[in-house]
Amino acid sequence: MGLLHMFSFLGTSTASKQIAVSVVCQDPEKVPARPPQVAPHQRVLLLRGPKQPYVEVSDHPTPSLDGNREFLVRNLVIGLNPIDWKAPDFNFGIPELPYISGRELVGEVAISPKRRSRFRPGDKVIVISTDYRDLRKAAYQQYVVATDFNAARLPPSLAPEAGSALGVAFVAAALCLGICAGLDFSSIANGPNLLSIVRQIDPARLAPDVRDECLHGIDEESRAKKGDWLAIWGGSSTSAFMLNQIARLAGLRTISVVDVRKHAVKLSTNDITRPDIVVDNHDPQRAIDIVRSATAKRLRFGVDTVGRDTAGHLLECLQQHYANESDPEPTTPSTPSSAHLIGLTGLPKSSPPANLTFHNVPFKLFHEIPELGETLMLWLERLLSTGLLVPPKILGVEEGFGAVNQALDRMRRGEVSGGRLVVRLP
Ligand SMILES: NC(=O)c1ccc[n+]([C@@H]2O[C@H](COP(=O)([O-])OP(=O)(O)OC[C@H]3O[C@@H](n4cnc5c(N)ncnc54)[C@H](OP(=O)(O)O)[C@@H]3O)[C@@H](O)[C@H]2O)c1
Structure with a gap:
């Protein structure tokens, strides 16, 4: 101290x-x-x-x-x-x-x-x-x-x-996508490849409670990439606002679950900040069905910004990707089809099913690993000064x-x- x-x-x-x-x-x-x-x-x-x-x-x-x-x-x-x-x-x-x-x-x-x-x-x-x-x-x-x-x-x-x-929402979104989903930001204003950064540093520098997430949370082949779907439950939150923008800048397609009556107009009027698809949260089962069908059972990444119950809904959206009848055998977690549920504020109580990984955002990396914090801040400066991030x-x-x-x-x-x-x- x-x-x-x-x-x-x-x-x-x-x-x-x-x-x-x-x-x-x-x-x-x-x-x-x-x-x-x-x-x-x-x-x-x-x-x-x-x-x-x-x-x-x-x-x-x-x-x-x-x-x-x-x-x-x-x-x-x-x-x-x-x-x-x-x-x-x-x-x-x-x-x-x-x-x-x-x-x-x-x-x-x-x-x-x-x-x-x-x-x-x-x-x-x-x-x-x-x-x-x-x-x-x-x-x-x-x-x-x-x-x-x-x-x-x-x-x-x-x-x-x-x-x-x-700032907090930006860091949450960047770590969520860059570490937990393994998305590489180098195509967006020369952004960082956060997962590579953390995997190159001495593991002893990573706090024990985030080490596993950083080193083994997602394998190389499964990392999110252009064209993948990202579902966000709680799409009207500030964290979701940042998640959606960064994901779309990287070429992901986003589907956002919100109270449509309150937020649809606001979310859809700006082309830069709007999700690709907006789904109403009023009837969760219906929302799950819509997410599943809109993503053609190919959803592999979900971020919940609300809490344990809605993270459970998102889990149902994600489980379908290997419950597809044409793919009767669940694949092993190391295959590219593994799915990832990231909770900003809670995760389901149950253990994750095979082939699905639960993730907590390793927030402390931002202040405990200076080179990672600094690269994020320099990227934020570029994103804001070029107007890429609203x-x-x-x-x-x-x-x-x-x-x-x-x-x-x-x-x-x-x-x-x-x-x-x-x-x-x-
Ligand atoms: N662990 C971390 O490192 C970390 C970092 C950042 C944030 N967080 C946590 O993540 C959560 C979100 O933070 P934030 O600052 O982004 O939140 P925020 O801007 O305050 O927004 C919260 C949003 O959640 C929405 N919501 C509530 N219940 C919902 C439901 N059932 N379905 C869909 N949407 C619902 C609300 O929408 P309505 O207006 O429609 O009610 C509200 O817009 C908070 O719990 C925060 O503490 C954690």
Whole structure:
């Protein structure tokens, strides 16, 4: 654990802050001096316990930097994510209390990284904070620590509000398709071949809980490729919005299960972001039948963005590819016909049937393997600056930390649909 990691661990009591300051001062080489405009204390939103609202605090220590790849960002706009309310409500993903939440933002570089980098003071950057155990990187604070491999320059063509709401969904979609489905992105703005990258690094660097997914989740012959079908259940989610665009850019055909009454018009009016086929979710059995027939029993890849039950529906869509009467013998998992169900938020309880693999998205690769995070961020910069990737719709812009709890309540009630809420900071 780095010095400054300890710093955030110490909490907000006066005694803790004094200890923290004295620890920091013992190693001035490691911690760059804070420019005068960055105050030693800042406003943050703290979570003091599960099922509690976030509380605004004005005298929390400003986080300090560790290592030569970190830099300090003045937060301008926070993008709100479902995890921001689900974690406190269901008491998961909270490694310590009080806790600071918030997984993405756009800010302005206040202190650039020590080592040579493309980030300069004053630059606007998209910061994606998947490293939820390190509170210095959380978005619900005025100053946020970013690493140069988990941040992207905001192109001038993109408003900070739009930039603040696309990062988590982009990383989820890229890892989902690039690792779990093995899709190679090199045909899209010279994107990365993520599976090759992870399979070339020392396996000891991969966390034990994601190693198997990275090394054995899909074999070479089964990797998704141009012409394959991808079904997305929960096609109106922000993650689905990104999944659909990237998959189609790579030449996959997409079929998206959504509440058609709510989302069909919005989804079909933009040629770049629309799925190839949209199916209504109202009657799941009917939706399964439609997915099966529309993909002519050749569906091999399904991503669920909703939960265990809908992942089960998707499993039924996928099972048909070898239940075809002309192919009575289930093939072995190593044949190209193996199918893959990827769950962003849950998978069926049962074990997968033969020839079908369940996948969890190895999200932590993004912050634990710098070369992978960096290649994704450079690709994101290219995708955004060339206009190849369209950011999700911004459904509301709130003002100040004081607006966060109410905005999250709207998300809890299911009122935020087909886009994101963001919160601007003064
Ligand atoms: N594990 C990871 O690494 C990771 C990363 C990113 C996201 N996630 C998780 O993935 C999920 C999606 O995240 P997100 O940010 O993309 O979500 P989001 O933008 O908040 O959207 C959620 C969508 O799910 C739709 N939905 C709900 N019930 C549905 C059903 N029965 N059938 C079809 N659609 C349904 C909703 O549509 P309506 O508006 O029509 O209700 C809503 O648009 C969340 O649970 C999130 O926590 C996980």
